[in-house]
Amino acid sequence: MRFLFKTDYEDDIRLFPHSGYIVSYGVLLALLAIAPFVLSSYIVSQLVFVCIYATVGVGLMILTGFTGQASLGHAAFLAIGAYTAAYLQQFNVPFPVYFLAAGLLTGVVGALVGFPALRLQGIYLVIATISFAFIVEEIMARWESVTHGNEGMRVKTMTLFGTVVSRDGPAFYFLCVGVLILTIVGTLNLLRSPTGRAFVAIRDSETAARSMGINVSLYKVKSFAISAAITGFAGVLFAHKLSFISPEMFTLQLSIEFIIVILIGGTFSLHGAVLGAIFLVMIDPFLTYLKDDMPGIIAGVAATFGAGKSAADAIQNNVAAFASANGLKGAIYGIIIVLFVLFEPLGLYGRWLKIKLFFQLFPLYKRATFKRQKIYVKSERNR
Amino acid sequence: MLDFVQQLVSGIALGCVYGLIALGFVLVYKATEVVNFAQGDLMMLGGFFAYTFIAMLGLNYWVGFAGAVIAMALFGMLAERVVVRPILGYPQFSIIMATIGLGYFLRSVVGMIWGTDDFKIETPFSQGVLRIGSLVLAYDKLSVIAATVILCALLYLFFNRTTLGTAMRASSENMLAAYYMGIPVKRVVSIVWAISAAVATCAGVLLAPITFIHSNVGLVLGLKAFPAAVLGGFGSIPGAVVGGVMIGVIESMAGFYLPQGWKDVAPYIVLLVVLLLKPEGLFGVHTRKKV
Numbered sequence: 246m247r248f249l250f251k252t253d254y255e256d257d258i259r260l261f262p263h264s265g266y267i268v269s270y271g272v273l274l275a276l277l278a279i280a281p282f283v284l285s286s287y288i289v290s291q292l293v294f295v296c297i298y299a300t301v302g303v304g305l306m307i308l309t310g311f312t313g314q315a316s317l318g319h320a321a322f323l324a325i326g327a328y329t330a331a332y333l334q335q336f337n338v339p340f341p342v343y344f345l346a347a348g349l350l351t352g353v354v355g356a357l358v359g360f361p362a363l364r365l366q367g368i369y370l371v372i373a374t375i376s377f378a379f380i381v382e383e384i385m386a387r388w389e390s391v392t393h394g395n396e397g398m399r400v401k402t403m404t405l406f407g408t409v410v411s412r413d414g415p416a417f418y419f420l421c422v423g424v425l426i427l428t429i430v431g432t433l434n435l436l437r438s439p440t441g442r443a444f445v446a447i448r449d450s451e452t453a454a455r456s457m458g459i460n461v462s463l464y465k466v467k468s469f470a471i472s473a474a475i476t477g478f479a480g481v482l483f484a485h486k487l488s489f490i491s492p493e494m495f496t497l498q499l500s501i502e503f504i505i506v507i508l509i510g511g512t513f514s515l516h517g518a519v520l521g522a523i524f525l526v527m528i529d530p531f532l533t534y535l536k537d538d539m540p541g542i543i544a545g546v547a548a549t550f551g552a553g554k555s556a557a558d559a560i561q562n563n564v565a566a567f568a569s570a571n572g573l574k575g576a577i578y579g580i581i582i583v584l585f586v587l588f589e590p591l592g593l594y595g596r597w598l599k600i601k602l603f604f605q606l607f608p609l610y611k612r613a614t615f616k617r618q619k620i621y622v623k624s625e626r627n628r
Numbered sequence: 629m630l631d632f633v634q635q636l637v638s639g640i641a642l643g644c645v646y647g648l649i650a651l652g653f654v655l656v657y658k659a660t661e662v663v664n665f666a667q668g669d670l671m672m673l674g675g676f677f678a679y680t681f682i683a684m685l686g687l688n689y690w691v692g693f694a695g696a697v698i699a700m701a702l703f704g705m706l707a708e709r710v711v712v713r714p715i716l717g718y719p720q721f722s723i724i725m726a727t728i729g730l731g732y733f734l735r736s737v738v739g740m741i742w743g744t745d746d747f748k749i750e751t752p753f754s755q756g757v758l759r760i761g762s763l764v765l766a767y768d769k770l771s772v773i774a775a776t777v778i779l780c781a782l783l784y785l786f787f788n789r790t791t792l793g794t795a796m797r798a799s800s801e802n803m804l805a806a807y808y809m810g811i812p813v814k815r816v817v818s819i820v821w822a823i824s825a826a827v828a829t830c831a832g833v834l835l836a837p838i839t840f841i842h843s844n845v846g847l848v849l850g851l852k853a854f855p856a857a858v859l860g861g862f863g864s865i866p867g868a869v870v871g872g873v874m875i876g877v878i879e880s881m882a883g884f885y886l887p888q889g890w891k892d893v894a895p896y897i898v899l900l901v902v903l904l905l906k907p908e909g910l911f912g913v914h915t916r917k918k919v
Binding site: 309315361364365367368369371372373375376377379380383386387497501504508572573574575576578579580581582583586587590617619 | 663711714715716717718720721722723724725726728729730731732733734735736737739740744843851854855858862888889892893896897899900903904907
């Protein structure tokens with residue numbers, strides 16, 4: 246096990262605490278760089294979605310994970326980013342300009358949402374953000390002169406510095422990866438700055454933060470604005486990837502998916518946003534696999550264990566019917582959420598930390614290190 | 629004028645359904661500080677149980693209704709035992725997510741078992757109208773209003789007059805202290821879930837003749853019931869019903885008098901305004917913040 250001795254503040258806030266970080270992230274970067282040339286185009290396309298979801302996840306992580314303000318309305322911010330891009334594109338505005346404009350506009354809207362949210366906590370905040378998302382969705386559907394209503398809007402292929410960037414090509418993939426990396430590095434820098442520390446202080450105890458002289462309202466609004474702006478950037482990429490946007494894409498379902506991303510990944514670290522996005526986006530290929538290959542495999546296994554030909558066929562048909570049943574994806578989502586909340590509250594990244602610590606401390610690891618504390622005493626109403 | 633009264637009555641009937649779902653939220657919240665996002669889906673499942681008993685098995689309406697209520701009360705206890713009890717005492721957000729997951733699961737499983745079509749239950753009130761002068765009131769809407777008033781009164785008395793109700797209020801204030809006082813907190817919580825699932829079933833069955841039962845009805849109506857519960861101040865039983873009725877009337881009036889599109893948004897705009905001006909709701913108790 247490696248021990249890090251921190252001798253000054255610079256050591257404490259270093260982005261790469263030791264050389265191992267540089268090696269492992271360097272390898273990851275190299276793998277990402279060669280990915281579009283070795284993987285199938287379907288997987289690369291899924292990777293683009295992973296990047297977009299992870300970017301939103303990072304944005305949501307700032308708000309929910311680090312400032313402690315829950316939001317079930319991030320689909321609305323994504324929608325605002327996407328529609329800004331699609332609208333400005335009609336006037337031949339170049340990509341960098343409308344990309345920044347989308348982020349700026351979403352950030353302003355986020356701040357505007359943040360102001361009313363100052364007075365709300367817990368469940369009330371969740372409900373208020375849901376209402377906000379509904380209202381935005383309805384505006385998208387009704388403001389036909391700008392958004393073309395329920396017909397939706399077509400998003401033209403992106404041209405960046407004179408070259409056409411196709412939504413399926415490697416260039417778009419690199420753009421998305423780049424945006425994700427910039428977002429993550431920016432967020433890491435934010436988190437080691439006074440602003441980020443104020444966010445964390447507010448999450449841990451609002452009262453304590455206030456008594457330390459932190460302007461809680463200001464930082465909450467800032468957190469909303471930054472989180473929304475990042476989601477807006479992701480919205481532009483989302484619009485380009487889908488090449489068509491309409492109001493029914495940005496429903497509560499999508500907001501819940503974003504929450505699932507950070508919940509599954511682990512709501513305490515940026516790693517969580519990326520891991521959660523990988524998990525969520527890769528459910529689709531997994532389900533396709535389940536539909537195509539699983540029936541045959543299970544029937545084959547049954548046949549090896551002495552099932553007759555007709556029995557094996559029956560099993561194959563049953564499994565196929567189950568795997569292609571209509572609501573399977575929803576049921577899997579539901580089970581995954583419940584299982585993670587019950588058994589893996591720290592998410593995938595928490596599990597990784599546990600495994601790492603297990604090997605580092607080998608015979609001495611104890612489960613209680615990661616045990617959550619239950620609080621039965623206080624009623625949240627009086628908090 | 630007649631149009632207005634007609635809209636008012638149908639708004640009140642719709643609002644009573646919201647109110648019944650909101651009652652379920654409030655019951656669970658009052659007793660355990662848990663907000664159950666799957667409440668609407670419990671209602672939907674109750675409706676499907678009733679459909680199975682009445683339309684598929686051909687039982688008498690009242691027998692089927694009672695059967696569905698009992699079955700759902702048991703299901704509520706099961707859901708509490710499996711999903712909620714292990715995480716009681718953890719931050720509210722985890723519990724909200726768990727109930728959202730439960731809702732997802734119920735919706736898809738119901739879709740897989742019963743299919744995604746619209747279903748209708750024949751009730752004794754499906755036909756026939758009450759005429760007062762030139763005013764026409766359908767029995768199915770009146771039945772919803774009557775049932776809501778009765779249920780609300782019963783639950784209010786239950787919470788304020790019975791020992792069990794007092795125990796529920798005590799465990800909501802301070803679970804640990806209630807446990808030390810000899811209240812079986814776990815059993816109390818499980819009874820609360822049973823009651824709230826039963827109330828949700830009543831809503832589902834009464835709703836069946838008005839809007840049909842389908843696997844997504846819980847999500848749609850459950851999300852409308854939130855504004856109702858917040859408007860009434862999330863911890864008050866009469867407040868939930870009054871909030872529900874207000875939301876129903878607002879929605880119905882907005883659908884009639886305002887341009888298209890306002891109908892769906894109006895409840896949420898009202899909700900946001902209420903949250904801004906009076907976050908504790910109309911009937912909520914204002915609590916002082918303790919450090």
